[in-house]
Amino acid sequence: MSHKKGSQLIAQGSKLKKGMPINYYIFLSLALFAIGIVGVLTRRNAIIIFMCIELMLNAVNLLLVAFSKMHHAANVAVNATAGTDGQLFVFFIMVVAAAEVSVGLAIIVMMYRNIHSVDVNFLNRLKH
Amino acid sequence: MNALILSAVFGVVMMFSGILLKQKSAVRNLAIAGILLLLVSNVLETYGTAFFKVNVNGMMYFDRLALFFNTIVFVSALLYFLLTAKDMEKVGVNYAEYFALIFFILCGITLTSSFKSLLILFLGIEIISIPLYILTGTDKRNLKSNEASLKYLLLGAFSTGLMLMGIALIYGAKGTFSTEGANLVTDKPSVLLVAGMILLLFSMSFKASAAPFHFWTPDVYDGAPTVFTSFMATIVKAAVFIAFIRLFDEAFGTLRAQWQLWIAVITAATLFIGNITAVFQQSVKRMLAYSSIAQAGFMLLSLYAMNTDAKEGILLYVTAYSFATIGIFAVLARMNDYTFDGFNGLAQKDPLVAGSLTVFLLSLAGIPLTAGFLAKFYMLKATIATPQGLWLAIFAILMAAVSVYYYFRVIQAMYFKEGDDAKAPETTPVFRGTLVILAALVILLGIFPDLLLHWFYF
Numbered sequence: 001m002s003h004k005k006g007s008q009l010i011a012q013g014s015k016l017k018k019g020m021p022i023n024y025y026i027f028l029s030l031a032l033f034a035i036g037i038v039g040v041l042t043r044r045n046a047i048i049i050f051m052c053i054e055l056m057l058n059a060v061n062l063l064l065v066a067f068s069k070m071h072h073a074a075n076v077a078v079n080a081t082a083g084t085d086g087q088l089f090v091f092f093i094m095v096v097a098a099a100e101v102s103v104g105l106a107i108i109v110m111m112y113r114n115i116h117s118v119d120v121n122f123l124n125r126l127k128h
Numbered sequence: 129m130n131a132l133i134l135s136a137v138f139g140v141v142m143m144f145s146g147i148l149l150k151q152k153s154a155v156r157n158l159a160i161a162g163i164l165l166l167l168v169s170n171v172l173e174t175y176g177t178a179f180f181k182v183n184v185n186g187m188m189y190f191d192r193l194a195l196f197f198n199t200i201v202f203v204s205a206l207l208y209f210l211l212t213a214k215d216m217e218k219v220g221v222n223y224a225e226y227f228a229l230i231f232f233i234l235c236g237i238t239l240t241s242s243f244k245s246l247l248i249l250f251l252g253i254e255i256i257s258i259p260l261y262i263l264t265g266t267d268k269r270n271l272k273s274n275e276a277s278l279k280y281l282l283l284g285a286f287s288t289g290l291m292l293m294g295i296a297l298i299y300g301a302k303g304t305f306s307t308e309g310a311n312l313v314t315d316k317p318s319v320l321l322v323a324g325m326i327l328l329l330f331s332m333s334f335k336a337s338a339a340p341f342h343f344w345t346p347d348v349y350d351g352a353p354t355v356f357t358s359f360m361a362t363i364v365k366a367a368v369f370i371a372f373i374r375l376f377d378e379a380f381g382t383l384r385a386q387w388q389l390w391i392a393v394i395t396a397a398t399l400f401i402g403n404i405t406a407v408f409q410q411s412v413k414r415m416l417a418y419s420s421i422a423q424a425g426f427m428l429l430s431l432y433a434m435n436t437d438a439k440e441g442i443l444l445y446v447t448a449y450s451f452a453t454i455g456i457f458a459v460l461a462r463m464n465d466y467t468f469d470g471f472n473g474l475a476q477k478d479p480l481v482a483g484s485l486t487v488f489l490l491s492l493a494g495i496p497l498t499a500g501f502l503a504k505f506y507m508l509k510a511t512i513a514t515p516q517g518l519w520l521a522i523f524a525i526l527m528a529a530v531s532v533y534y535y536f537r538v539i540q541a542m543y544f545k546e547g548d549d550a551k552a553p554e555t556t557p558v559f560r561g562t563l564v565i566l567a568a569l570v571i572l573l574g575i576f577p578d579l580l581l582h583w584f585y586f
Contacts, residue, residue, distance in 0.1 A: 026300070033293055040286050049282055056289035060296045067300040075303070086299055089247055093292060096254045100288075103261050104281050110265060111274045120282070123275050 025066035032059035046108050046118040050101070057097050061090045129190055130169035130179050131198050132238040138162040139231035146224030156213045159227040163209055166234065167202040170195060186306065187245040194242035196584050197370050197443065201237055204363050204450040205230070210562040211458035212355045219353045220266050229259035230359065237363070240371035246295045246305040246379075249371060253291070253335060256364055257284050263359070264352040276351025283344045287334035294327030307379035317383055325380050329390060332375065336368045338428060339397035342421050346405075349417035357413070358457030361420045366446035369427050373442060377434055384434070391432045392520055398425035399527040406534045413466045415534055416456065419492065422531055423449050426507055429524060433510035433517060440581055441506025447580060448499035448573060452488040455566045459485055462553035471538055473547020480560060481553070482542045484567040491570045493535040494528050499573035504528060 032055060039052030068086025075082035112118055142159060149155050169179065174195045216226050236255030243249045261284065265277025299305060301320035334341040349357045380387060402422030409415040427445055430438035459481055463470050475482040491500035508524060511517040573580055 022300075029296075033289075036289065037286075040282070046278060046282070050285075053282070053285045053289055056286075057292060060289070060292040063293075063296045064299060067296065067303075070300075071303040083303070085247075085305055089295075089299070089305065092247060092251065096251070096258075096288075099258055100254070100281075100285055103258055104285065107261065107265050107274070107277050107281055110268055111278055114269070114271055114274055120278070123279055 022066060022070050025063065029059040029063035029066070032056075032062070044120050046111070046120050049120065050104055050108070054097065054101070057093055061093055064090050064093075129182060129184075129188075130173045131166050131202070132235060132242075133180050133182075134166055134169055135231050135235040135238060138166070139228045139235060142224055142228035142231055146222065146228075149224070152217055152223050155224045155227065156209075159213065159231075160206070160209050162227075162231065163202060163206045163234075167199065167206060170198045170202055174199065187248050188239070188242045189244045190242050192584065193370075193374075193439070193443075194238075197241045197366075197446075198238055199583075200443065200447050200450070201234070201241075201363055201366065204366075204447075204454060205234060207451070207562060207566055208359060208363065208454050208458075211454065211559060211566075212358060212461055214556070214559075215355045215458075215461045219355060220268065222266070226263065226266065226356075229263055232259045233359075233364065237367040240367050241374075243371070243374065244307055244378075246298065246307065249307075249375065250288075250291065250295060252371065253368075254288065256367060257288070257335075260284075260356075260360060260364065263356040264348060266356065267353050270351075272351040273353065276348045279344055279351075280348045283334070287331045287341070290327050290334075291331035294324040294331065297321070297324030297327065300324075307375065317386065322383070322386055325383060325387060326390070328375065329387060332368070332372045333394055336365065336372055336424055336428075337421055338394050338424055339401050339421070340394070342398065342401065342424075345421055346414055346417040349420070350411070350414050354413060354457060354461040357417075358454055358461070361416065361457070362450040362453045365420065365424065366450055369424075369442065369446060373431055373434075373439070376431060377439075381434075388432065391428065392516075395425055395428040395432055395520065396523055398422070398428060399524055400425075403527045403530045407530065409534070410468065411466045412460060412468060412471070412538060415468075416453065416460070419531070419534070420453070422527065423492070425527070426504060426524060429507040429511045429520065432520065433507075433514050435510055435513060437506055437510035437513065440584065441503065441510055443584060444499070444506055444573070444577055444580060445503035448491055448503040448570065451566055451570050451573075452491040452500060455484060455488040455563060455570075456492075458559070458563065459553065462555065464553075468537055468541050469545075471541040472545040474542040474552065477547065477552035478555070481555065481563065484563045485542065486539050487567040487570055489535045489539055491574070493532045495532075497571065497574050499570045499577070502574055502577045 036052045036056035036059060039055065040049050043049050043052065064086045068083040070083070071086065072083030108118055115122060142155075142162070145155050145158050149158065173190065217223055219226070233256050236252045239248050239252030239255060243252060261277060261281045264280050265273055267273035295305070297320045301318045301324065330341065337345040349361060352360065376387065398421060402418050402425055406415050406418035406422060409418060427442060430442040430445070460466065487498065491498035494500045494504040508521045511521040511524070
């Protein structure tokens with residue numbers, strides 16, 4: 001009886017460990033990424049464009065973590081640290097994104113001081 | 129490794145020099161000393177003297193190509209500092225910080241020339257890009273500079289997003305960021321890998337301003353202060369190309385069937401758009417921006433061919449192109465009028481500057497006895513050696529013929545048109561001396577390219 005219950009628990013555990021198939025993660029992050037791209041291409045407010053770029057980067061972060069988990073589960077028997085580099089990459093993306101935002105917001109503020117607007121339709125002075 | 133660590137350290141040193149040193153000439157001399165130190169330490173490392181032993185876990189590899197390319201970059205940066213460092217004073221008050229940012233960019237360049245992991249590639253490209261966004265916008269009161277900076281930032285960050293998605297997809301397919309790991313394609317490559325590669329191709333073409341992704345280049349190059357446009361269009365562009373070539377050679381070499389046609393189309397489009405649009409420009413600065421797109425088209429030929437000639441040729445090409453363009457921009461930064469008419473009669477006012485400028489323009493146009501001719505020759509030779517490369521080479525030659533028109537317009541203005549009584553650009557003895565040395569180097573490399581390539585193998 002107890003043996004049977006134990007094997008049930010193990011079966012439940014392995015089902016939990018397996019989790020969602022990787023495809024769902026790929027579709028979710030591609031969808032987020034596409035929303036980001038569409039936002040960058042259609043919105044006219046510099047700050048919203050910037051938010052959309054952040055959304056693209058975060059979609060990539062999500063995908064990297066999912067892939068990292070997947071490679072870890074597949075190779076953990078061979079290499080205990082398999083797949084950790086994907087999660088490390090996420091930290092680097094966060095650092096770089098923070099640097100980019102600090103520079104980007106400074107540039108937007110600089111522009112706002114001169115023209116009192118953050119509308120990118122204004123960016124046409126150089127077109128001639 | 130020497131240059132990587134020293135350039136980062138020197139970036140910090142330059143930031144503090146702004147507080148500690150009161151005189152601008154002292155800051156400038158410190159920066160020139162710094163670049164000399166980088167150059168010497170890099171050459172020493174080429175001959176086996178490494179100051180720093182750091183375990184990089186196989187993420188970087190300082191091979192002959194990387195070290196040699198770094199040497200080219202540092203020599204170009206030294207000449208750039210000697211020629212234009214004084215003109216940076218006119219841009220704004222934060223003189224020392226401009227040098228600090230340039231040293232950080234040089235640090236990024238050593239990363240992009242030596243990466244073995246996509247992580248290092250990403251970091252290198254970003255360490256180059258973020259200081260460049262700032263440098264583009266340094267002319268804070270100028271709306272054109274603001275606009276260029278914001279445009280560059282938004283589009284640059286967007287292309288970084290594409291690059292990261294590409295890297296993530298490749299990681300999903302291969303389970304590693306190592307460029308050698310990505311190369312192990314046994315049979316049919318997976319959809320994830322090919323999609324990731326195409327995204328990387330697009331984002332790298334964006335950074336290298338290749339044709340469908342070139343639209344930011346003229347605006348940004350035109351809007352940025354001329355002294356920084358010079359740096360952006362030469363040294364940074366060369367670094368992006370070396371990264372591009374290393375990536376597609378080492379990581380995607382076996383996937384060539386998948387990307388070669390894409391590259392061929394991008395190359396042809398870049399050559400066409402760059403050269404044809406440059407013909408219609410009225411401002412020399414904007415013409416040089418389009419000319420840099422056109423020259424990028426020629427450099428892309430090496431990516432298409434990807435054989436020994438191509439790899440030697442790209443080193444010669446970036447050297448010839450950087451030297452000539454740095455020289456032209458250095459003179460342009462001292463002109464009052466950026467239109468073609470601004471150059472009228474320069475030959476009478478200042479024959480030495482006009483003569484050097486002629487050498488640089490001839491080199492960019494690819495006239496024999498200049499470095500630009502042999503660089504183009506190497507590219508075409510490498511392209512013809514590939515099975516279907518002949519038509520691309522013929523197209524490139526036609527476009528090079530078009531390019532002669534807009535380069536010679538400047539020469540014509542200098543020698544055959546009467547200038548008004550506007551005075552010639554002010555020059556210092558150092559400026560004139562460096563300009564003549566640069567012109568002599570361009571001719572020397574055009575007669576004896578072995579002097580450069582011999583170093584690559586020695």
